[in-house]
Amino acid sequence: MAVKGILKKGEYYDSVTLMLVQKDALNIPGVEDAAIVMGTLQNKSILENSGMLLEEFKNATDADLLIAVKGKDDEVVEKALKEIENLLRKSRSKSEGSSDYVPKSLDGALKIMPDANLVLISVAGKYAGDEAIKALSKDLHVMIFSDNVPKEKALRAKQIGYEKGLLVMGPDCGTAIINGAPLGFANVVERGDIGIVSAAGTGLQEVSSIISNNGGGISQAIGTGGIDMKEYYGGLSFITGLKALIDDDETKVIVLISKPPHESVLKKLQDVLKNNKKPVVGCFLGANKEIVESLGAYPVSTLEEAALLAVSLSKGTSFDKFKKEIEEREELIKNEAKELAKHLKPGQKYFRGLFQGGTLAYETELILTDMIGDVYSNVPLKPEFKLKDSWKSEKHTIVDLGEDEFTVGRPHPQIDFQLRNKRILEEAKDPEVAVIYLDVVIGYGTNRHPIEDLVPTLEEVRKISNALVIVNVTGTDKDPQNKRALITALKNASAHVYERNAYASKVAGYVIKEIGG
């Protein structure tokens, strides 16, 4: 057993630093005890008790540093003393590594930002309802991105919001653009005079992006989540949003996006729109025209049409002129498809659509069913066309990869491309496949590296198949992914790229028609 020490005259350290160094010193192998203290009377008596008060320490003063080590042998102790001096040096230069305070609760956040006006909630559904109700009780608008919120909690939140005149977007609301801010999965769009209320997330992304890409702009884009239009929830969020757009001075044209709402909800919408003077575009995917017209709204059948019509109305062009343009365009699409079809070989006949965006999948399903007949899907229009196995395509197939069966325990396909990439290659191996149809939804919240994550797979496809790869890119030039570069890279990988889902779907539809599929 050896005890050795060093006295450093006039070297002051605060006691806490010394205790920390001492803690480390005790971890040096072979060290049995160590004391690193200032030479106060108190400390000297502590050293004495532990048998480490060396002779030379006895006259030390409060301002002298004492280092004593008790260890196995001289060698260990010498080494430890050197190590301790190192530790002391390091303690002086220790940099400030930790970061700013992040609050743990809504209350805590409100103390930092007392004038906050919107709360974006994406915690597990089980808790999201409580957080929303807390926010609403403080008169804050909310967007609930989370899904699987208990029904009663979700309804309660919507009711409180409705009574208080607060916006409750969601639950299961993926997208909104409020005052220009992209919330959740959203694109950076031009600001303007077109307001949107949408019960469809990717539908909202598609429409707002096309508007922005075609010279229009968005005042507000309010998402509600698809469940809002069901009878149980009574369209409460949709109605609040619509009323606000009617009253909003910045909004000239209103676009409504939804699957056909429940009858009771439709009735409420009629009441709200009764005295509205602003032009309204009604994009109720899959609904018949009369329903939309009963609202006094212009009926459109695709998201693209909704966007283009809204731009026309915002610029003061007439509805008829817009109609004519859409009809003339049809010829262009047909010719384009004819050219594409020439590249296909006999035996290639099927359409395979692999979607990130639920609304886009649904829209393509409607368009193709109309053009080429029934399509198999994991979310079919008719129950008899439900895929027996969602992981295996049959004939013409559309798969919505954003459905729960694919996302449990995995990130959303708008973020993680792996699952779809695997599926793309499977489709490419099938010699009967004529068209592989993909959507790439960009913007905030989605995958930041679509080129790196998708293009290699398309290059792989080229090696094993000559199927047409048609890609629709939803997004704007201001989105963080660099849309132009993405489109160029996709084209270099021999994909046929469009920026409107309906247009691209029609191209695909005419191709299939052309080859007699």
Add this chain to the structure above:
Amino acid sequence: MSKVNDLFKSELKVINIGLTSFAESLKETGYKVVHVDWSPPAFGDDVREALDKFNEIVSTKKVDVDKANREAFNRLVSARPKLVRMGKAIDLVPGMKKNMLLHAGPPVTWDRMCGPMKGAVLGAILYEGWAETVEDAEKLAASGNIEFSPCHHHQAVGPMAGIVSPSMPVFEVVNEAYGNKSYTNMNEGLGKVLRMGAYSKEVIERLRWMEQVLYPTLARAIEYLGGIDLKNILAQALHMGDEGHNRNRAATSLLFRQLAPAIVKTTNDPDVVERVLKFIDGNDHFFLNISMATAKASLDAARNIEGSTMVVVMARNGTDFGIQVSGLGDEWFTAPAEVPPNALYFPGFTKDDANPDIGDSSITETAGWGGFAIAAAPAIVQFTGGTPQDAINKTKMMYEITIGENTTYQIPYLNFRGTPTGIDIKSVVEKGIPPFIDTGIAHKLPGIGQVGAGLVDAPMEVFKKALIAFVKKYS
């Protein structure tokens, strides 16, 4: 014009609860956002139910909790504690008896007392002369002839073991705003001291000297000064690097500056003057007990406010941790005290030597300083496990569970923001953020004394129990 239309016309300011990437997107696009580091609540169905009932109590307005808490908070921060005089515990402390020993924390019996508290009891018995030997003292302590009572039941507080015996001199603090009083004994210094459970001859001798020399000297000086404004001292000390619990160097110095001339003026014997002044100067914690009495006098004015969820006492006896809540009268809510997990030990000692958390000194955190003000005390922030930023974050976290901010006690580094003040049991439970406490650590065996210092979280259990009791009372 609806609230939604107001939103459209306002600058968007978002609170993001959940995915970090959403907050980053908003920041990137130039919008104002505060991200919340949310985690799922860690409590069972009983607490879930209590929280639901609590919200029901609030929404049905059975009792106006907010108003009650505002009242409790206002009383706490508008307190004007002043050190007015000294005397023997038997003469000043309400309810003190000739055979009584006060102790820290919630009530505890001899058989459940921890080592250091037992040691302090033995020391006090020897000091009072009730027994000549340690063995006899032990017999007496176990005999039932000595009445043990919590300091808090007598408007008093004591650090660590907190033992106050009838002959011990105590300070009297008066809350001039409300007229209530608080009491505490004098701080003996560091190392082998009674409050840490040491009872050797030198400990008893020091106590005798404190009673016979220090006390009369101080008492004369305080009387001569006409009392000392404690709120003022503490407020300045926070500006000078103290947090009023584990670091009292500035406050002790400020007190010393007031006392020194008065002692010189009122004491004839220069040897006494020298020794008394040296004693105070040599003990950075001399102000600690007074800081605690300041907290006690301030908090007692906020007791018994119907419907208030504000904590008015956090205290430990080395066996149990206990709290009392304004709207729940004198009831204690207790759970086992823990050994501080983050601690630094004196040479020769380790965690194995440590006694579980002990002392009334957590009254300082209850009042909104101590650990709650650690951002004001850079010299001791390493107890929080690292850098000054960590300490700032600790203080900021305490704002989440407190009712308000003290207007007098401020933290220079936070732009002189007031310290987080008035612990709300509902916030503690709902957010899962326990109050945290700076603390000294006593050896678990009697007779040894202090072995380190560290940080400890108050056990969540006591706040859950209190919340359940609250909803039961007010439903």
